[in-house]
Amino acid sequence: MVVSLYELAGSTVLVTGAAGLIGSRITAQLRQLGARTVSVCKMDAYPESTYRDYFGIRSDDPDFIVGDIAEPRLIKRLIPGCDYVIHAAALADVAACTRQPLEAIDSNVVGTQRVLDAVAASRTVRRMVFVSSASVYGNGEQGQPGAQFREDAPVRPVSVYGASKVWGEHETAAVLGAAGISYAIVRYFSVYGEPQVIKEHSHSWVIAWFAMRASLGLPLHLNGGGHQVRDFVHVDDIATGTLHALTAERAHQATVNIGTGTGTSIRRLADLVCSHYPGVPLRETAMPPGDPEGGYACTRRMEDLLGWRPGISMEDGVARYAAWLRERPDVIPQWLREDAAA
Structure with a gap:
């Protein structure tokens, strides 16, 4: 700081x-x-x-x-x-x-x-x-x-x-x-980022969704094919x-x-999450209502006015979340575990 x-x-x-x-x-x-x-x-x-x-x-x-x-x-x-x-x-x-x-x-x-x-x-x-x-x-x-x-x-x-x-x-x-x-x-x-916890019937917090599903061996859903871009x-x-x-x-x-000023497609994110959980399948699904195609931040004003920029890369952040999830598997909701068991 x-x-x-x-x-x-x-x-x-x-x-x-x-x-x-x-x-x-x-x-x-x-x-x-x-x-x-x-x-x-x-x-x-x-x-x-x-x-x-x-x-x-x-x-x-x-x-x-x-x-x-x-x-x-x-x-x-x-x-x-x-x-x-x-x-x-x-x-x-x-x-x-x-x-x-x-x-x-x-x-x-x-x-x-x-x-x-x-x-x-x-x-x-x-x-x-x-x-x-x-x-x-x-x-x-x-x-x-x-x-x-x-x-x-x-x-x-x-x-x-x-x-x-x-x-x-x-x-x-x-x-x-x-x-x-x-x-x-x-x-x-x-x-x-940890300790983000997913909610049922939501499609927000995609990194937490992907990591929790992958940890249970469930397929990762690529809404709309996973071409949307996000700045994580x-x-x-x-x-x-x-x-x-x-x-x-x-x-x-x-x-x-x-923002970080870097755009990442949801499909690229899925590949990154899968690097921590090898063998998890990907599945294309329909695009939910209100889910934008997205983009990434122009950070010039942030850096100029605030004199600051983010310091945690997405690769490091995903690795941190996966490590936290391995240490705290109890955070995975019971309803998601039931989906995996079914």
Whole structure:
């Protein structure tokens, strides 16, 4: 970490969505820097044991609040005294947003508005980071896999999730810009890394999906033939990049990609995962609704404004996940084990 992050020591940072993979990593890094974190999350995506054993969430932590940011009074109660806000809470599963658009609106639109209203009324918040997604780009300007996505390109989401993030970006600029409060918007590319745990009926978190299926000898599903391109970013780098956006002076009112700048096809990823699990078959399957062809991040603005770039290669990150999975085979859900047994 560079010196600029150490200005967070002694500050109080509100993190929404703090119990998830990304939020828990952000919170851990903030505490290492000497910041106090006020954490809020619904904790309804996984069993309680997953949060406790894998994400390190302690239910007896007085600074951890189990709650819904869409509840009108919650964020208003937590904001006073906070120096910074990282708004990462969302229904972030593309498939779940497609199946349940009203839930996506409640979490990603109503919840975001509650946070923005509370921050705008605050007298202490120095900056808020709104967590967005590369899904806002959809299939890009050319509509072909493998495009480079620049922050100044038109946004063309192809999913409910992506559309909700476009709204959040525009509303963040409108509300906090009018209130005179500094903000930054970060667009995450494909986040992965231990201890990521898959969800049933989801097609997100493909590295975790592939590794868990491969460990059981199940075929890896190449949706649409596996030609989609993703820019895979390890969760440790995602968390660090977010903190740089929170503190970098030049990130004021900026929208910044957080990616590696390298595109990888899903088929190439499957081959890489199979190198850790030889003999696992590949199977072509239909493309799910809302799954973009994808592309990779243009990282020039990130490197220029944040003075930082990710440090974990995809090869190293996949190897880390496979090693973690070998040490913790109990993380594989029972429903997936039953599929393998059948």
